[in-house]
Amino acid sequence: MANIWAVPLALSNFNIVVAFLGGFISLFGLVSYLLKENYYLSEALISLLIGVAFGPHGANFIRPDAYTECTTSGVTDVECADKRLGDITLNFSRLVLGVQLVLAGIQLPSKYLWREHKPLGLLLGPGMAFMWIATSLLVWGFAGTPSFLHALAVGACVTPTDPVLSAVIVKGKFADHNIPKELQNLIVAESGANDGLGYPFLFFALYLIKFVGSGATSGGGGEAMGLWFTYTWAYTILLSIIYGAVVGVLAKELLRWAVKRNYVDRESFLVSAISLALFVLGTCGLIGTDDVLACFIAGNAFTWDDWFRLETLDDSLQPTVDMLLNVTIFLWYGAYIPWTEFRHNTVIPIYRLIPLGIAVLLVRRLPWIWGMHRWIHQITGTHQALFVGFFGPIGVSAVFYLFITLEFIEKFMSDEDGNPRSDVKELGATVRIVVWFLVVCSVVVHGLSIPLGKIGYLAPRTISRVLTENSNGGNVYYGTAITTMSRWFSVAKDSEGQPVNNPAVLGSVIRTNNDGTLDPARPRSTPPSDANTPRIVWQDLEPIRRVRTDGSRRSNPLP
Template structure:
């Protein structure tokens, strides 16, 4: 019988090797790393090799913090690998997805939550806010390539930039759910004008503005430290660990200012990349942040697979299942397609952008954050529906991403 500590070290070593090897092994097959991770969790926990119950409803604070770490690392990597300079016209597809598709998705999921699932308004808004943003962590197969690689067609660019920004921009609606939930316990049962005004001024205008502003300042400062100090700059170290420092600095300074740290990390990465756009050091920064992100992502998804085997989906009803199908296969595709009307992109590009609205670890984070900071009552069905949506997305998008991107590339040659 192995000592538990030795068994843990052995398992960690195996996981690290898998994190390094699996992306290469799966590159030519219609199977994603996330599917393998969930399957590994199903096997390990289903066979009883790991005895504890990784139910997120029990460890909601741990889930929040762990998912938070994965997302911010992913956002740094996503910002660093975008070659296109930010602008109103050059990012027009992104602005359409954020300004049209995302609000439509939040509203539609909220209405399904209220009228289809019987959720209170606050819980329905939390569900909509959590499932609206696409995931920067699990969407690697449909995102742009490494910095300077040239793998940045409109589909890959749109999906990368959308995922980078909409994780931060979903936060105001999570806070709206908290405001509605708090008012539900008052005699009127609904937020008054002062509550909504406070939400608009603080949770929308200030927090979004602080996220963008602090992210820009941190990106500028890090750009000077990295590329602008002669031979003593950070780029001379060739050390990818700088990406982790940049991520933590941008995130924590923004949180101190009560802004949205997710937004700040992505903005800081974009500004840092813009400081010296073609420098080869960006690849080292991106690669290191991606490696740490994959390791944490694998941990989260293995635990997710384990949670499924120990009853995470047990509270689902047939209605919940139909709602999840609608969210994955109807609401996101139709909302995105509507947002891209008049964009001038070919139908095949609009179709792929619309279909690959991948849900994942960001959704887990928002559900955990909302539950930890508000009072929504029993969260069993809320977690179960969110988990089912993420599982569907992992399976459907994970299997279809590789052949879909290959087909897109062939149509251009």
């Protein structure tokens, strides 16, 4: 019998994880602006490192293996735990991708996919094909896969660019000051569309391995190509595009109809994009089509006329959900990644794995974007071409295709006991180790590129200015940047020549011109072109919201 006077401690996994997650998000939130807008560090990199530090290889607060207790008969605990952890990671990645891609589709201007189909066609057609072949050749050379088809399967997993990590260069102060809006939209559209278009590249390799590989017992090239065209292209890709477009348009029209009749409150209106993502994700999963591509198409169709995008332009619910999902998924990745297998495995030694990661980041995308940039009007010069070519991150989408590959091997290339066919025994391990390692490389390299580049750019100037100050008796002139490891302050003066102690207005940092006068940074508010766009009047808000921007009063929620 338990002692009733004992302290009722309940150190369960749920309590530990919830407490840790809440504590980390709270602490991260206290310095989030400093880290993201001054240091230019991505929340993905920070969350991944925290996941490693507090996962099984660190403090062991996050214990993925403990969340998958298994009692299935005839299956070892290790095999059962691996299967359940794989299912959790796959579905978690699907959830994050689905929500992220609906939000990415909503970010794009009206009819963007139709108006910019030519540059997008180059990036999604030849661009993805070159990335696939280049990565596959590198994997074949460094990993020494028994067949080039195996390398094609690995290369297909990391061909799509990740929309979660791409947000580092299309959001925030760095993007506002350095990347034109047209180029930001192109990066968002490409990373959203090519996530779902990784299926044809992956299943081209998997079908050939099954029906043409050395261990194939039936079928042939004809059956492989028949499945590829009918199932992959027609059922998976084409159906998901049609389904996503239809659901997105219907959701938009139903929402507009409800808003006109004042049936919708503001909270439900804002959350409609998230609910759309969940609905498309679940229904596409039920019928086995491409839920990732369908989510992106649904999001873009949902705001095809720009109505929903403009109405939610200044609301923070979508970025908040976006941040929570990003932090949580990369915390999980940091705890789940098979770190020990990078050094101890039978498919590729670490001294080849590291050069492979470097080569993939340099060759996978950069040469092809640079070669095609003359035909992409959003990329206006060599510097932008090199920038866009380098920032093609590998992240959540690669993990998604990794588990799709493992699932295909288990279902269609293994016997009833789960033993893989003789020619694909090492394929699962190769895909798992190489893809996870490339994800880590991409998160670290792309997450540190901007802050390190900023330091490298400012360091020579800072040293020169410090030397100049010393040679002038230590005098510091207005407008001189004083660099520290944490942030770059500016000694500025206003238009009348008076020093300004705290050059910030409403959270927007005021920058200085070359002559030292103040130049406000671009405010994060409604763009001027959208300033006069009528907004919905919500019945539960103050009467002042019934006044239009031009001073006239609204008599109807919609213009």
